[in-house]
Amino acid sequence: MVIAVIGDSSCPLEEAKVAEIVGEILAQRGAIVICGGLGGVMEAVCRGAKSKGGLTIGVLPGENPSMANPWVSIPIATGIGYARNMAVVKSAQAVIAIGGNYGTLSELAYALKSNIPVIGLNTWLLSRNGQEDAPIIRVNSAREAVDKAVSLAKKKVV
């Protein structure tokens, strides 16, 4: 099972803490973590996953695998810039969004377009008529995020 974790490359400390715990629990559940391979939320989730023996994939925008953060097990150097945001989410059976800026927003959009389940932790609210209009599952803790993601990913794999 592959779970994508998305969020900004520069994030507040509390967001990084949440991402790290998400990574830890994902690894404990046996899920592979895929992310954009850079800093901030991406680095924190990889650090958490690695600390529990997990496998982490970093889908990088650049051409050089060595640009990945140190907790990426396998860097994929796409060389396609931020068009790689699509690949990050499409390779997963569920997506956990933690906070996030415009890059994360593009990843949310691609996941929703592909009907990949999205779990949101304090992330973008998307509306068309003033009320939320995207099937993002809102949760309030790292554990809840992983529970939802793993359960929805299993349905998707089957």
Next chain:
Amino acid sequence: MVIAVIGDSSCPLEEAKVAEIVGEILAQRGAIVICGGLGGVMEAVCRGAKSKGGLTIGVLPGENPSMANPWVSIPIATGIGYARNMAVVKSAQAVIAIGGNYGTLSELAYALKSNIPVIGLNTWLLSRNGQEDAPIIRVNSAREAVDKAVSLAKKKVV
């Protein structure tokens, strides 16, 4: 001056009408229209622009230029699927969003990430704390959209 017009490939009639008028006025102002090259809003804006002698670029997801709508002057067959959404907006000096679904949302995200001015006609509201949190300039008419887009694009070119 190149202006991107983004919106869904399947849209209500009134949205298509607005897109067509946007295309007409853009052509009258001498702007080149760039879009995703498919149906719906993309087709309507190209039809409008062509009817006034404008030039239209369609940046297609597929590998075959002949998949463009009939009002595309120059189809670009990227072959990179919906990763082409990034190229649509990055090639423009301003973006006009008309309605739109998740594909349009990804284009908004890429434009905002690149600081390309975005003008919105009944499009996504993006918020992080319950209040709008993206510098989308909201307008209510085709003419107003073009006025804003052209004026902001000129500043960007200079």
Next chain:
Amino acid sequence: MVIAVIGDSSCPLEEAKVAEIVGEILAQRGAIVICGGLGGVMEAVCRGAKSKGGLTIGVLPGENPSMANPWVSIPIATGIGYARNMAVVKSAQAVIAIGGNYGTLSELAYALKSNIPVIGLNTWLLSRNGQEDAPIIRVNSAREAVDKAVSLAKKKVV
């Protein structure tokens, strides 16, 4: 009719001269020139085409349209790096290769894979068993290259 012209961003003077003449004749025949938008052969072919009133499309690797050479009418800022090489050839009905290094080689590969006619002026020889093994049409002059390209592109369009 859209003809791609491919070659290195840094090329000998005589190659640039040939590229410029190819651009001039393509414009005189009413063909739109598409290329990678940068220097060397790409710049020379655009300069030639523009000098005869032609339209030139530059499909750039980067995110900034202003990186195009000055003779590009319409820059497409793909932001996908050298993955844009695929888009350059797929958007054309025929390809003219002038000299070229590894980037050009990838473009030849994509064109051949898609059965887009390729005309070669002093470009790569590709073989699998010691003898040429790719349907590149070898020519010796700019005029011959354009004649072949235009005639094959017409068949492809129909």
Next chain:
Amino acid sequence: MVIAVIGDSSCPLEEAKVAEIVGEILAQRGAIVICGGLGGVMEAVCRGAKSKGGLTIGVLPGENPSMANPWVSIPIATGIGYARNMAVVKSAQAVIAIGGNYGTLSELAYALKSNIPVIGLNTWLLSRNGQEDAPIIRVNSAREAVDKAVSLAKKKVV
């Protein structure tokens, strides 16, 4: 260490046999195998690697991870079509090419452009003036290919 193995999705039996042995030996040396994730040479190398407990990455052209061959441990669904050929080689420290058609040719081109060492088993000969003109290291057996690849990849990593 990550080694890319490239070749056609439809290949003669003896080529598949060679690819399988390459996969086996790579896994025995502890190398991660990256490839395009589809059939033919890609499937054979994954099957070989998995049979020896190796880890295999399949960088797919499509949007659906389930399109990977059954011996891919981790499918990356890029959704960018054959522009993914660039990502396959750039993520590796060395490339082994086995036979191959035009897709493989584009991968060779990207690897050579990026100065990633390329080892060739009965693959394309590339020349500009009638004599080979690309630093492809020619070998005659699966074992020799892996020996060269591993030794060059180690230098690159350091």
